Amino acid sequence: MQTCTLHLCLVSDQATPNLLPLLDPAWHPATVVLATSERMKHNALALKSVMQTKGQGLKIELLDLPDAFDYGALADAFLNFLAAHEGQRVALNATGGTKLMALAAQEVFRSQGLPVYYVNVENDTVVVLGERTPAPPLRAQLKVHELLRAHGHTVDVPEQPQVTAALRDLTARFIDQIEHAGRALGVLNYLALQAQDAGGLSAKLSPEQLGSEALGELIGQLSDAGLVRQAGLQLSFKNELARFFAAGGWLEWHVLEQVQSLRGQMPQALTDVVCGLSVRFANPPKGRAGLDKNEIDVAFLYRNTLHIIECKTANLAASDATGTRASAAIYKLESLRRLGGLRTRAALIDYRGALAPGSVDRARAEEDGLLVISGRELRDLAGVLQRRWLQGGA
Numbered sequence: 346m347q348t349c350t351l352h353l354c355l356v357s358d359q360a361t362p363n364l365l366p367l368l369d370p371a372w373h374p375a376t377v378v379l380a381t382s383e384r385m386k387h388n389a390l391a392l393k394s395v396m397q398t399k400g401q402g403l404k405i406e407l408l409d410l411p412d413a414f415d416y417g418a419l420a421d422a423f424l425n426f427l428a429a430h431e432g433q434r435v436a437l438n439a440t441g442g443t444k445l446m447a448l449a450a451q452e453v454f455r456s457q458g459l460p461v462y463y464v465n466v467e468n469d470t471v472v473v474l475g476e477r478t479p480a481p482p483l484r485a486q487l488k489v490h491e492l493l494r495a496h497g498h499t500v501d502v503p504e505q506p507q508v509t510a511a512l513r514d515l516t517a518r519f520i521d522q523i524e525h526a527g528r529a530l531g532v533l534n535y536l537a538l539q540a541q542d543a544g545g546l547s548a549k550l551s552p553e554q555l556g557s558e559a560l561g562e563l564i565g566q567l568s569d570a571g572l573v574r575q576a577g578l579q580l581s582f583k584n585e586l587a588r589f590f591a592a593g594g595w596l597e598w599h600v601l602e603q604v605q606s607l608r609g610q611m612p613q614a615l616t617d618v619v620c621g622l623s624v625r626f627a628n629p630p631k632g633r634a635g636l637d638k639n640e641i642d643v644a645f646l647y648r649n650t651l652h653i654i655e656c657k658t659a660n661l662a663a664s665d666a667t668g669t670r671a672s673a674a675i676y677k678l679e680s681l682r683r684l685g686g687l688r689t690r691a692a693l694i695d696y697r698g699a700l701a702p703g704s705v706d707r708a709r710a711e712e713d714g715l716l717v718i719s720g721r722e723l724r725d726l727a728g729v730l731q732r733r734w735l736q737g738g739a
Contacts, residue, residue, distance in 0.1 A: 355442030
């Protein structure tokens with residue numbers, strides 16, 4: 346396709362197809378016009394905000410459209426747009442919008458002999474309608490926070506952890522002792538959360554907990570690493586990072602490092618990985634109170650597709666009146682998959698092994714398209730992620 350200085354993009358709930366071509370040097374136009382219905386105006390403004398920070402020197406305008414389901418009015422709007430830009434090299438990105446919007450725009454552009462292209466987000470390629478020669482893959486690479494903001498969400502990315510060799514060795518022990526350390530780690534998790542709820546860095550052990558050999562051995566390992574200090578029934582964490590590590594943060598950091606190791610093997614495909622994001626939904630799921638703001642344990646981009654990982658060290662088989670903890674975790678992930686568009690993928694990592702193959706909750710999760718990694722599977726976490734998620738499908 347001949348280089349065009351102006352691209353018209355149709356705004357929809359899917360931001361990535363409109364964003365990627367504009368950030369690729371081979372496709373980068375001077376001006377982009379975002380054609381949007383009133384319902385999609387928030388999405389258009391979010392997309393514009395990210396384009397302004399990523400698109401060097403890119404001029405961005407909005408084109409307000411009439412009823413997104415009135416074909417005649419849409420066709421007139423596109424004809425008027427082309428008349429106003431007569432003589433310019435204009436191309437249409439027909440990936441977004443409603444079906445009628447895309448059909449009307451495509452019909453108008455083709456009638457004027459202007460190029461129309463479609464972005465295949467499955468492999469980051471562009472299909473130019475009427476051309477037999479495929480275009481090279483898009484080279485644009487996004488960050489996790491950019492993709493989320495392009496979909497209209499508010500994102501806070503904290504400073505990323507610097508995992509020391511001592512913490513890495515301690516985590517390796519936890520993984521190696523999966524069959525035996527789970528219950529003690531669950532108690533430690535509870536104590537760390539108890540300290541947080543009290544607004545401090547200390548928690549009190551019960552006499553039963555004090556007499557637990559497994560818990561005592563675990564506290565000894567944390568003490569040797571300089572994370573805690575015990576005086577009788579009083580357990581004190583060195584600082585907030587130590588408390589977070591004991592509360593299950595160690596698993597989040599382990600997952601982060603495993604994904605980072607994969608990134609080193611495939612830097613062009615796996616482009617960004619972060620942990621501990623706080624995300625506020627642009628449009629919270631209806632009927633799901635409390636889900637307007639969420640913490641994401643680990644997130645990364647693989648081929649510009651958002652992958653979300655929820656890490657659990659608690660016993661997911663435990664239940665209350667509302668169901669099992671596993672059901673609650675699955676419920677949360679089903680909502681989080683809305684964050685980055687239709688192709689967002691999600692995984693649940695279960696340290697304690699409650700979601701072993703054959704379990705009811707695992708079957709439900711996998712039926713919903715979630716990847717589940719449970720118990721002993723964590724010993725080859727990077728390998729499982731690569732085989733079942735990055736090269737295959739969840």
